[in-house]
Amino acid sequence: MSDTTHSALPRQVADDYVDAFIELDPIAGTYLGVEASSSRLPDFSPAGQEALAELARTTLVKLDAAEQLPGADSDAERRCGRLLRERLTAELAVHEADESLRAVSNLHSPAHSVREVLTVTPTETDEDWAAIVERLRAVPAALEGYRTSLALGLERKLYGGPRATTTFIGQLTEWVGDNGTGFFQTFVAPGPDALRADLDDAARQATTSLVALRDWMRDVYAPEIEGAPDTVGRERYARWSRYFNGTDLDLDEAYAYGWSEYHRLLAEMKTEAEKVLPGAGPWEALAHLDVHGKHIEGVDEVQAWLQGLMDEAIEALDGTHFELAERVRKVESRIAPPGGAAAPYYTGPSEDFSRPGRTWLPTMGETRFPVYDLVSTWYHEGVPGHHLQIAQWTHVADSLSRYQASIGMVSANAEGWALYAERLMDELGFLPDAERRLGYLDAQMMRACRVIVDIGMHAELEIPADSPFRPGERWTPELAQEFFGNHSGRPAEFVESELTRYLSMPGQAIGYKLGERAWLLGRENARKAHGDAFDAKAWHMAALSQGPLGLDDLVDELSKL
16 A cells, blocks of 8 residues: 555545555456456455455554544545445454355355456457456466365354355356356457467366365365354344444344335235236236236347437436436446346446446346336446446546545445435336336335345344234244245246345345435435425435445435535
8 A cells, every 4th residue: 555644634545545455456456447457366365354454454543543634524535534434344343253254155255256357357459368368367376265265264163154055056067167168268268369378278277266166165165064054143144234234223123114115015016016917916917027018039139128228218317317427328238147146237337437337137048038127127227226326436536535436335325326216217207107117116125025034034033913924933044035935026046046145145135225215314304404495406416426325324414415
């Protein structure tokens, strides 16, 4: 890290932290578009994790000093310092509890990061591909570091969940492929002829290391953790909840809120279902739409259709409800590589926007896609959801800090905005028919159910007496999957993937609804403060330009805008 002088204010401390962080985590550097990162991978061993923790500790000491300086109380410095302190404190709590020694997931693990970073690594020139050769040659050491961390976890009896482990082994098998068809071999296939031998050799080495990790997970790790709980308990859940949400939640209040949203949404869904199929309930109506509703046929066709949906949203919203810079207006629709989780996702632009923001659709082998399941999801992932927020942070990075515009994200802030964006499009009339609106409500219901089952499973809470499902029983993963499946129009494999995600990323899934609640409350407070002078477009742009905050701080800051 560059030396921080005694005169450095919080934003400079934060940006020095970014410089040092991407030295230790070149995957983060690649997402930011740092060219020097493209040939390297992080050290996922216990020593590598401790190096990141020590960086956080020293940065907090520097922040203590920075916040005493003249000028540190300006809005820009105060928000940045507030975020940096909250994030680093939450990250250290997770590290010091040795959570990295049992990081097994179907969505987020070092192995997933190694694979997914290649989808945003530059591939335009021979020099880009030469860097990829070096990055692929670094895969064996990176995965061995990850295995070393998991092995230490076994020694300390810190176990990942059996369900996530089984799923992860299956994913590794798919990434390995058969006879040269694995992820790494497929990825290097379009590379230049001049580097063909090096690319193929590096891809083979990377695939061999995947095989070794898969075999160790299957033959050593899985038998050792057999019988371990998939849930984490209230203490670990509280720690992870702080990490993902930026607040110390009252879990019982949040659980009750999830149920209140469940009942509200169920009533609305029944109304829309009656319009779709008279006499039918919500999920019967959704099943009807699966067969008889509007569909997009073909993978290329759905990619183009989603691009058109986002382009249309930008044209309709820019100048009316948002003021968008030209470079923020560009977003790309992509098809996700096979072998990942079932949920769509977004990747942000590089710092110079040479790589635009992108939405990713996992097809899960399907070629026919119901429209009701896509529209509000792409308002969430693309426009006005994740893309407008994250691209706007990048656009105004000079007035924020590099930290706020990049690695300082709080999951619940971003997911809360994206869910708020879905609701905003409903408020603005972009879901004009019962088919699209029922799909939107189904997506909202999924997020309410996430609050219920995520907290309920991990904290082993009781199902309330007014629940139509198993009142008085205590949540288990099996009951959660049954409940979730009963209240979702999505396929069984999606429900399975979601429950595994909640079990292996405790506290993350609740941030959608709880974050949306924070955004709505902040808007309502600002509206009351301004009265008839409230300008929604100005508020949206000010809100999107203030950078990320944890939920503890978000409502306070939004209310002042």
